[in-house]
Amino acid sequence: MTDRTVLELDAVIEQTLRDSELVHEHPAPGRWLIDLPGTKKLKTVCGLIVGEHALRVEAFVCRQPDENREQLWTFLLQHNARMYGVAYSIDSVGDVYLTGRLPHAAVTPEEIDRILGAVLSYADDHFNAMLEIGFGTSIRREWEWRVKRGESLRNLEAFAAFADPARRPDADATRRPDAGPTRRPPPQQA
Template identity: 90%
Template sequence: MTGGAGGDPPPRADVVAALDAVIDRTLRDAELVHEHPAPGRWLVDLPGSKKLKTVCGLIVGEHALRVEAFVCRQPDENREQLWTYLLQHNARMYGVAYSVDRVGDVYLTGRVPHAAVTPEELDRLLGAVLSYADDHFNTMLEIGFGSSIRREWEWRVKRGESLRNLEAFAAFAQAGRTGPDDGDGAAPAPDGGG
């Protein structure tokens, strides 16, 4: 898949140098934190609001620039529901699509022909990666990790721990509550007492 790996011939050095120059200029102009570990390989930090940071890889291959970003690990539950959610979004997405690896971790992946790699197109693609990773992140967690979120919420409430980093899931976590202190499925008393 990447240039030089899996049987693909490596890209020509002049192609890599030309694309590296475009990528470098684009990332510097956008003031994005990035690493350049090897010719034709870039790691870009995309700051979000729901998913605090998405790391996006840019890899120059023989014919195209590959874009790849990890979104979330394999879901604990509701895999089919999560895959359905992601596939329904793929049809409306620009430049990248949701994909899963062998273990079920979720990525955004795409390929751009060398001739289309311009500062404007890179900016558009990085914006798309950030938008898709960030905008859908909480919903993906609710679908794939809902039971864990609710357990963590309940544990913190019982212990009086901070809920600050779970605030985005308040309505979701509380919607499944059975009662103030019990998890036995009993409904709370009508007067709110327990």
């Protein structure tokens, strides 16, 4: 790889990020950090690294699960088969990432936009399901602790049907009449 290749690819990436108005950093030639704003996962930081033959794409999704590792890995592998440009992977400690590679010839504004959109979609769309699988006990414990102390549940509302005993499907016999639906919607297909 030549310095010229890095400069050419950096120019394409920079223009694309500027046109997309994405917050980003350029700490060194061939290295980019982009903030992708989400709704479930509020921000995903995506790294673009110019390598010798390809542009590497890396984004941290969540830390290693506390529980149900095999169930989470199965969930991620099943999604990998339907994903574009990136796939779920884990590092040596079990943290979950999205990773991929684009050949230098494929680094165009349209493809960068497409791959960043894929990273954002996969990190954001599946985030709550990953947390329920890998951190369900902790989420329920936190919910109960906050309810007991009258603390705000605002940032846990996405897990209400999962964490609130009155809303769980197994609570039908003891549920309050005004508690809303008892069944979670089926998981979304990608």
